[in-house]
Amino acid sequence: MKKILILNGPNLNLLGTREPAIYGHETLADVEQLCRNEGERLGFEVDCRQSNYEGQLIDWIHEAGRQCATGKMIGVVFNPGALTHTSVALHDAIRGANVPVVEYHISNVHTRESFRHHSWISPVAKAVMAGFGVRGYALAVQALVQVAGAA
Ligand code: CA2
Numbered sequence: 031m032k033k034i035l036i037l038n039g040p041n042l043n044l045l046g047t048r049e050p051a052i053y054g055h056e057t058l059a060d061v062e063q064l065c066r067n068e069g070e071r072l073g074f075e076v077d078c079r080q081s082n083y084e085g086q087l088i089d090w091i092h093e094a095g096r097q098c099a100t101g102k103m104i105g106v107v108f109n110p111g112a113l114t115h116t117s118v119a120l121h122d123a124i125r126g127a128n129v130p131v132v133e134y135h136i137s138n139v140h141t142r143e144s145f146r147h148h149s150w151i152s153p154v155a156k157a158v159m160a161g162f163g164v165r166g167y168a169l170a171v172q173a174l175v176q177v178a179g180a181a
Contacts, residue, residue: 031075033103034174035094036065036167038080039087039111045136045164052137056164065107068168072175074104084113088123095127104178105130105156107170114139114149121150130178134170135160 038058046057056064062078069076081087087110097103108131113120124131131154138161139146152158156177159170175181 031073032101032180033075033077033097034065034069034171035090035097035103035106036062036076036078036171037087037090037094037106037108037110038078039109039113040082042109042111043080043082054136054164061164061167064165065167065171068171072171074171074175074180076171084117084119087113088119091120091123091127091129095129098127098129104180105132105174107132107134107167107174108151108155109134109136109167110151114151115145117150121154124151124154130174131155132170132174132177133158134167136164136166137161 043058045053045061046055058080065078066076079090094103094106098105106129110120133151133155157173159166159173162169
């Protein structure tokens with residue numbers, strides 16, 4: 031069974047504990063279970079990881095690139111958190127690893143502060159989705175299967 035990687039960046043381990051008006055009441059564990067269920071429904075094995083460290087996320091993107099190159103993985107659903115707006119290093123990692131990425135944001139970043147309007151990830155993502163809440167991760171899994179040509 032081919033794999034999908036769900037990657038969450040800084041502070042997303044706090045889901046469900048604070049700021050429910052923006053990020054909802056569901057926890058990261060709930061999100062990961064939702065993704066596993068959706069992936070399995072579509073015939074994929076889902077690997078879920080979260081880190082607060084940019085370098086760790088870069089290493090996992092590189093690993094995903096190797097797994098995609100050998101046909102073991104179809105791509106990554108990636109919520110880079112605030113690193114979306116700052117990280118040229120993640121931009122370079124996705125470009126260098128040549129890995130299909132669906133960038134996902136729980137909130138509609140375009141209705142929020144202007145510093146959230148720019149993404150370093152979007153130019154190297156296959157697709158970009160935002161504002162569907164935590165349940166939107168399941169839509170992002172569906173989108174990855176489609177844009178990776180694995181449907
Ligand atoms: O909307 C999203 O998914 C974001 O990627 C979330 C990031 C934010 O910096 C981006 O602009 C948009 C923040 C993640 C922090 O998540 C928390 C969850 C609960 C409580 C506190 C933070």
